[in-house]
Amino acid sequence: MRIASWNVNSLNVRLPHLEQWLAGFAPDVVGLQETKLEDHKFPDTRLLELGYRSVFAGQKTYNGVALLSRSPIEDVRIGIPGFEDAQMRAIAGTVGGVRIINLYVVNGQDVGTDKYAYKLRWLEAVHAWVEEELGRYPELVVMGDFNIAPDARDVHDPAVWNEDHILTSSAERGALEGLLRLGLHDGFRLHSDEAGVFSWWDYRAAGFRRDLGLRIDLTLVSEALRPRVVAAGIDREPRTWERPSDHAPAWVQLG
Template sequence: MTSTPTKIASWNVNSLNVRLPHLQQWLGDAGPDIVGLQETKLEDARFPDAALAELGYRSVFAGQKTYNGVAILSRMPAADVQVGIPGFHDEQKRVIAATVGDLRVVNLYVVNGQDVGAEKYAYKLRWLEAVHGWLENELRAHPRLVVLGDFNIAPDERDVHDPSVWNEHHILTSTAEREALAKLCSLGLHDAYRLHHDEGGVFSWWDYRQAAFRRDMGLRIDLTLVSDALRERCSGAGIDREPRTWDRPSDHAPAWVELG
């Protein structure tokens, strides 16, 4: 007898207040077991946990007004919830982790960084270094680890529509950012999408400007990373473009991984 695969997804909803109907529709259509949300932009008291419970999802969340905000939705109850990076003081709600079944799930909304060399760029690199130290410990404690989220880093040239623009000197694709992501992966994490797809030109984010989605001028910055212990269980991964076609969409599409 074979067990049912577990589908895990990541989606930057860019305001859950605006995008709740989209999330409800997509949960019904796609039926994921676990979802990490980023940019919920809601204080905890306003999080729609009752509406999501009607669809069969439990919610753990950490939010703030107007900016940031992360959540994990799951069909099974979540345990051992961690908000923020241990030992790294940060008032921005960008990190939440929880144990769901036999999986440890870490949901990250990585700092954008604004521009290479800016103060926010330096903060991004410090933040990623803190995440590295934390994940090193998480992997020791939880070998079956999934790290997902809006990484605000396109891993390589295949993940941008125009490498001449999105190059080693540009935010989201700079050498230091890509090196920081590679350092995270060197802990024993694998880009689930790349385990199944070598081709370029598949994106998860398109700017609202310049008709970027219609022209497919995108970046793949929403990632699902699986640990060494889960690599053999990774039976599929992809990006669901459909919600990006809906009315008043998020600028991101859900990225998903399936574990057999």
């Protein structure tokens, strides 16, 4: 089972890219973030023509998440249980016995801001949810745009992206490490210690051409799934296309 995560940064703009990528990369399950579409505008009919069922939770202009799958998606959950939030940032479903949580983690703006505090509260709620889900579903994947680069290998300049910077601050990385301590593993790091492999590049300052990126799109797998992870990576190709998302898909392959 090939499971992928992609922040498409507007499905209205990037639907042709998604169609091209689904045809070429052929994932079994995809989590999308930043669809930026109200539900009545979601292209579920078109995706079904391409062989993918879909469940989704969107809103106008901002946020929005979806799960696409070649197989039925069961036990769908929208939003974080017990956490009131008007922003559509979380969706979960079960495919072939594997529980999948797809997240669009809060950016946080800057360390010390109200949005940063909201990000940390949001991550606390995710931690409690994931802990509960692991009790029900030992085979669990938590994926998405985490807006957190795990360590110095995952940023183009560790001197800039340090413990005081948004996306790499001590508290954000601590929240991510808390998820890993629940029994999750960074799928990419199960097969690679390589530094400089990124999933996001700023549109500004020729970020992609200069490879000034971060790895903030993650596929985390539970201990029960760890032996089944045969490969993982980032597909850079869609970032080379015309009018691309600023993110590239992250993926993990289960045997």
